[in-house]
Amino acid sequence: xxxxxxxVVRKRALSATKADEIQAVEKKVRSSQPDKPCHKxxxxxxxxxxxxxxxxxxxxxxxxxxxxxxxxxLLENFIKYGIRVDPFQWISFVINPEDGSxxxxxxxxxxxxxxxxxxxxxEKALSAEVVPNGIGMLVHVVxxxxxxxxxxxxxxxxxxxxxxxxxxxxxxxxxxxxKLWSYVQVNMWCxxxxxxxxxxxxxxxxxSLSSLQRAKEQKKQSVKGSTEDLGDGLVHYPDNLxxxxxxxxxxxxTLCYELNFPRTERIRKRFLLRRAFEVIVGTQIILAVIQQxxxxxxxxxxxxxxxxxxxxxTERLLKLAIPNHLSWLIMFYIxxxxxxxxxxxxxxxxxxxxxxxxxxxxxxxIFWRTWNLPVHRWAVRHLYLPMVDMGYGRLTxxxxxxxxxxxxxxxxxxxxxxxxxIWAFMGMMGQIxxxxxxxxxxxxxxxxxxxxxxxxxxxxxxxxxxxxxxxDYMVIHHGPAIAEYAQV
Amino acid sequence: xxxxxxxVVRKRALSATKADEIQAVEKKVRSSQPDKPCHKxxxxxxxxxxxxxxxxxxxxxxxxxxxxxxxxxLLENFIKYGIRVDPFQWISFVINPEDGSxxxxxxxxxxxxxxxxxxxxxEKALSAEVVPNGIGMLVHVVxxxxxxxxxxxxxxxxxxxxxxxxxxxxxxxxxxxxKLWSYVQVNMWCxxxxxxxxxxxxxxxxxSLSSLQRAKEQKKQSVKGSTEDLGDGLVHYPDNLxxxxxxxxxxxxTLCYELNFPRTERIRKRFLLRRAFEVIVGTQIILAVIQQxxxxxxxxxxxxxxxxxxxxxTERLLKLAIPNHLSWLIMFYIxxxxxxxxxxxxxxxxxxxxxxxxxxxxxxxIFWRTWNLPVHRWAVRHLYLPMVDMGYGRLTxxxxxxxxxxxxxxxxxxxxxxxxxIWAFMGMMGQIxxxxxxxxxxxxxxxxxxxxxxxxxxxxxxxxxxxxxxxDYMVIHHGPAIAEYAQV
Numbered sequence: 001x002x003x004x005x006x007x008v009v010r011k012r013a014l015s016a017t018k019a020d021e022i023q024a025v026e027k028k029v030r031s032s033q034p035d036k037p038c039h040k041x042x043x044x045x046x047x048x049x050x051x052x053x054x055x056x057x058x059x060x061x062x063x064x065x066x067x068x069x070x071x072x073x074l075l076e077n078f079i080k081y082g083i084r085v086d087p088f089q090w091i092s093f094v095i096n097p098e099d100g101s102x103x104x105x106x107x108x109x110x111x112x113x114x115x116x117x118x119x120x121x122x123e124k125a126l127s128a129e130v131v132p133n134g135i136g137m138l139v140h141v142v143x144x145x146x147x148x149x150x151x152x153x154x155x156x157x158x159x160x161x162x163x164x165x166x167x168x169x170x171x172x173x174x175x176x177x178x179k180l181w182s183y184v185q186v187n188m189w190c191x192x193x194x195x196x197x198x199x200x201x202x203x204x205x206x207x208s209l210s211s212l213q214r215a216k217e218q219k220k221q222s223v224k225g226s227t228e229d230l231g232d233g234l235v236h237y238p239d240n241l242x243x244x245x246x247x248x249x250x251x252x253x254t255l256c257y258e259l260n261f262p263r264t265e266r267i268r269k270r271f272l273l274r275r276a277f278e279v280i281v282g283t284q285i286i287l288a289v290i291q292q293x294x295x296x297x298x299x300x301x302x303x304x305x306x307x308x309x310x311x312x313x314t315e316r317l318l319k320l321a322i323p324n325h326l327s328w329l330i331m332f333y334i335x336x337x338x339x340x341x342x343x344x345x346x347x348x349x350x351x352x353x354x355x356x357x358x359x360x361x362x363x364x365x366i367f368w369r370t371w372n373l374p375v376h377r378w379a380v381r382h383l384y385l386p387m388v389d390m391g392y393g394r395l396t397x398x399x400x401x402x403x404x405x406x407x408x409x410x411x412x413x414x415x416x417x418x419x420x421x422i423w424a425f426m427g428m429m430g431q432i433x434x435x436x437x438x439x440x441x442x443x444x445x446x447x448x449x450x451x452x453x454x455x456x457x458x459x460x461x462x463x464x465x466x467x468x469x470x471x472d473y474m475v476i477h478h479g480p481a482i483a484e485y486a487q488v
Numbered sequence: 489x490x491x492x493x494x495x496v497v498r499k500r501a502l503s504a505t506k507a508d509e510i511q512a513v514e515k516k517v518r519s520s521q522p523d524k525p526c527h528k529x530x531x532x533x534x535x536x537x538x539x540x541x542x543x544x545x546x547x548x549x550x551x552x553x554x555x556x557x558x559x560x561x562l563l564e565n566f567i568k569y570g571i572r573v574d575p576f577q578w579i580s581f582v583i584n585p586e587d588g589s590x591x592x593x594x595x596x597x598x599x600x601x602x603x604x605x606x607x608x609x610x611e612k613a614l615s616a617e618v619v620p621n622g623i624g625m626l627v628h629v630v631x632x633x634x635x636x637x638x639x640x641x642x643x644x645x646x647x648x649x650x651x652x653x654x655x656x657x658x659x660x661x662x663x664x665x666x667k668l669w670s671y672v673q674v675n676m677w678c679x680x681x682x683x684x685x686x687x688x689x690x691x692x693x694x695x696s697l698s699s700l701q702r703a704k705e706q707k708k709q710s711v712k713g714s715t716e717d718l719g720d721g722l723v724h725y726p727d728n729l730x731x732x733x734x735x736x737x738x739x740x741x742t743l744c745y746e747l748n749f750p751r752t753e754r755i756r757k758r759f760l761l762r763r764a765f766e767v768i769v770g771t772q773i774i775l776a777v778i779q780q781x782x783x784x785x786x787x788x789x790x791x792x793x794x795x796x797x798x799x800x801x802t803e804r805l806l807k808l809a810i811p812n813h814l815s816w817l818i819m820f821y822i823x824x825x826x827x828x829x830x831x832x833x834x835x836x837x838x839x840x841x842x843x844x845x846x847x848x849x850x851x852x853x854i855f856w857r858t859w860n861l862p863v864h865r866w867a868v869r870h871l872y873l874p875m876v877d878m879g880y881g882r883l884t885x886x887x888x889x890x891x892x893x894x895x896x897x898x899x900x901x902x903x904x905x906x907x908x909x910i911w912a913f914m915g916m917m918g919q920i921x922x923x924x925x926x927x928x929x930x931x932x933x934x935x936x937x938x939x940x941x942x943x944x945x946x947x948x949x950x951x952x953x954x955x956x957x958x959x960d961y962m963v964i965h966h967g968p969a970i971a972e973y974a975q976v
Contacts, residue, residue, distance in 0.1 A: 033722070034681030035674045037746045038869055041838035045845060046825045057847035060939045062550040065810070068947065069557050072806035075799060186523045193522030234521070258525045315567060318560035322553070337534045350529035357533060359545035381526055451548045459556065 073322070081296055085288040104158060105165030108151060112176055118143045119180050120246055123187050127238035140184050147177045152415050166416035174408050178378055179250055182257040185382050190237035190259070234260045252349050253340040255378035264350040275342040282334035286327045293323035298470050306471065320463040328462060336372070362450035363438040364431055364457065379405070402432065413469065419476060423468040427461060561810070569784055573776040592646055593653030596639060600664055606631045607668050608734055611675050615726040628672050635665045640903050654904035662896050666866055667738060670745040673870050678725035678747070722748045740837050741828040743866035752838040763830040770822035774815045781811035786958050794959065808951040816950060824860070850938035851926040852919055852945065867893070890920065901957065907964060911956040915949060 031037065043050040122139050125131040131139075151173045155166050235245070240259045249257050301316035303309075332355075340354045356370035369376055379401045387397040406428030413424045434457055442450030531538040610627050613619040619627075639661045643654050723733070728747045737745050789804035791797075820843075828842045844858035857864055867889045875885040894916030901912045922945055930938030 033747065034678045034725070035745070035747045036677060036869065037748065038744050038865055039742060039746060039750050039839035041750045041752070042841040044825055044829055044840040044842055046821070047829070047840070052845070054845055054848060057845070057849065057939050057943070059547055059550070060936060061847065061943050062547070062554055064940055064943050064947065065813075066550055066554055066557070068806055068809065069554070072803055075803040075806070079800060079803060189524060190522045237522070254527060256526050257523070258527060259521065259523045260525065262527050262529045264529070311563060312567060315560055315563040318556055318563070321556065322560075325553075333534070337532055341532055341535070351527035352532040352535070353530040354532055357540070357542055357545070359549065360542060361545065377526055381524065448548060451545050452552055455545070455549050455552050459552065 070322075077293060077296075081292070084292045084295075086291060087284055087287065104154070104160050105162070105169050108154060108169050109172060111150075112172065115143050115147045115176070115180065116246065116250070117243075119183065120241065120243060123184070124238075124241050126191065127187070127241055144177060144180055144184075147173055147180065148411070152411070155415055156418060161416075163416055167412070170412045170415045174412060175255070176250070178255045178375075179257070182255055182378060182382050183246065183249065185386070186257040186259075187237065187241070190240075194237060248347065251343060252347055253344045253354065253374065254349070254351065255374045256381050262350045264345075264348045267345055267348060272342065272345045275338045275345065278338035279334050279342060282330050282338060286330050286334075289323050289327045289330075294320065294327070297323065298467065301467055302471060302474055306475070317460070317463055317467065320467065321459050324463045324466065325459045328458075332371075340374075360451065361454050362442050362447040364435040364454055365439070367454050367458075368431065375405070399432075402428065413465075417469060417473055419469060419473050421469065421472050423465045423472075427465045430461075431457075558810075565781060565784075569780070572780045572783075574779060575772055575775065592642070592648050593650070593657050596642060596657050597660060599638070600660065603631050603635045603664070603668065604734065604738070605731075607671065608729065608731060611672070612726075612729050614679065615675070615729055632665055632668055632672075635661055635668065636899070640899070643903055644906060649904075651904055655900070658900045658903045662900060663743070664738070666743045666863075666870075667745070670743055670866060670870050671734065671737065673874070674745040674747075675725070675729070682725060736835065739831060740835055741832045741842065741862065742837070742839065743862045744869050750838045752833075752836045755833055755836060760830065760833045763826045763833065766826035767822050767830060770818050770826060774818050774822075777811050777815045777818075782808065782815070785811065786955065789955055790959060790962055794963075805948070805951055805955065808955065809947050812951045812954060813947045816946075820859075828862075848939065849942050850930050850935040852923040852942055853927070855942050855946075856919065863893070887920075890916065901953075905957060905961060907957060907961050909957065909960050911953045911960075915953045918949075919945075 045052040119140065122131065122136050122143070126133065126136040151166075151169050155161050155169065161169075237259065248261075252261060254261075297316065297320040301313065301320060304312035304316055336355045341352055343349070344352055354373050356373060358367050358371035361367035361370060383401050383404065384397045387400060388394060392400075406425045409428050410422060410425035414420050414422075434453075438450050438453040438457075441453050533540040607628065610619065610624050610631070614621065614624040639654075639657045643649050643657065649657075725747065736749075740749060742749075785804065785808040789801065789808060792800035792804055824843045829840055831837070832840055842861050844861060846855050846859035849855035849858060871889050871892065872885045875888060876882060880888075894913045897916050898910060898913035902908050902910075922941075926938050926941040926945075929941050
């Protein structure tokens, strides 16, 4: 049996090699034929068997088609609406408030000196131990709350704010709030470190009061230590509690306070000019896109949205999505690259890590961790980690971060528009289920599809919120006229 | 001096290492501070200094934006024109010719048997040496010319051809012409090889007639040789000159004749069904794209093209370019992958190399060498190489190939449309300067930009030609009406 099997195997092997030989011979014979054969067994490239997978040319194809489609939409828009770009409109926004008599935005911006001074004075008092800790912290909290509430109340009560002016005020006061929070917290850390040091040295003194010699040595050491501290070129608490230091932090492109920021050696003039140029030109481009593309699209979308005409509303939404996304991308670039680098260069602030590669983010969480590093760093350093240190769970801490982030998004949109809807807040809270979805997609279909989910949410989510706000804004201010128009 | 210099260098080196040390110490000191420093000197990712270059997410972004833009255009089109797709229109094209009484296209298609039989009969006569070579070749040339000229004359003279019917006839007769050319040439090669063999053996015989022994040996050898030839499983000239063999070649997915095509062992039923499904569905999609998108766009483009309104004409051109390009891509897939693989599978024809990776082509030459391999292989084997063998220069041979290719492009468009303009011909001839341009771009800016030039020419060139033909067609048939309309 065994021998027979062996023979069968050997025979098969022989026939296999024979088949190969026959094939090779056939090939040789075929190529020597007088009809010059030019065919051989091959699979098509699109067949799975071919194993072919080089489609790099299609990337160029996609970008080419994209720019051609963009060019066509540009032409179509110009044919339909003419040129609506007015590069000087922003000047009128800044110079003339709506009623033309006062500059409430400017006054409100100047008012920032008050909460700032209050904050510094309390810190000085706390450092000098003139004020007890509890009371000082209470005043801080009230002061910080006033920073947030003041613009809200004044913009709501007082007329005469232009949309741009009110937006600027809200943005500046949000940033001020986050910066002062950081300032207070860092100084608190320094204070508690000083206290611990003092306690430590007191304890040491009480333990080792055995001989005069030892005490003298200790005194020498502590003196040595303090001279060393003073000789390391760093500013130490409470020497940092000065208005100049605080203002440097207020203008520096970061939300996280430090006593000694890393600095550059010199201001690169060319770099400075380039960034300034980008800021000026980029702002103009965004303004042009808004005037030429977004305003007509948003206006056209009003009636379909009111009528719940889904086909038309979707078409309008997609039409708005492209210029909106484009201006968001430019905004990102000029704000996070050009503007923050510009201020960084002027202030010789050397940490320019304002954004990471969010465009490669494979899920929503990574996107939120990478697109806005100043805010992300602030949230981790001043909210998430302190909460975790206080014993809260990581999930709770994340939720709180999200909640506060959602609040500020809502704040910076609703207050200037004076429409207290919660679309921005809902949009931010919607990120939580989206985060689960995107991670599920990433896990199931791979990182590429996770990245596509992230991009989709960026491209679609924003114009949806804009349309909601515009719709509500128009319904509140011109309700009856629209209702009539929609019925016609 | 030398010592002084050395000292300076040494001092500098020392200070350099000292600076490094200081930096390291500073870093250590900073991180031990109570203010928990979180900044360090870093460049932004968009700064050249950062060296960052991972933008893979932007590829997903481009494809997403592209499909979203496409979806919006789809919706816009439906809103504007309603649903214009009629999947049964093609049936009426095939079944009912324009005047509804005759089937001239079908009759003309059946007529192919005549030139085919003539060709086979002449080959048989030439093989049997009944007809002298010169006369046989003359009849072949006349027969082949009739294959090209017959549809041209009949479609022009006789009414009742539908556009689809006339196009099918022209395509089929063009293919027939190329196939018969190949058939005649390959048989000629075989005949001349047989002649040479005979001459060779005659010469050998005349040289080595020294002894009977040798002659006998030779006879044995030649008998052995011929039995070997017959035993290799291949068909040899003139055994191939049968109608069945010729029809296999006519239906096989290649333009290059061989006596022994490589064959597959079995028909894969699943593969067959999938390809058939793709052909049916793909045809319907192309039809739908033409009905829904191209016809409205082309109609709308007429007046701007007549008026020489460049802005509007460009917008129309770009609008037409997208659906035209899309249907061309689908057409490419169903013709070169689905249909040719389908016929290949049915005929167990195993060489499925119908296209190479033209989408990665970095210049126009590579594109023309890779997108249509049956025609490319025919041109090289039956036109270019024979011409080079005949002593023509490579450039001349290339030009002739281009010229004949341009002729067939023009033939397959102009004859069915009955508008003897030369836009397709000019488009093909325009490939020559374009080839220089694309190679220059590739050389100057790298392969990516060469590829972009190729894609641009594909995406823009075709709709331009379509619009030219449509414009001329309409001016010829409805000239006065358009002139009036254009003036209004």
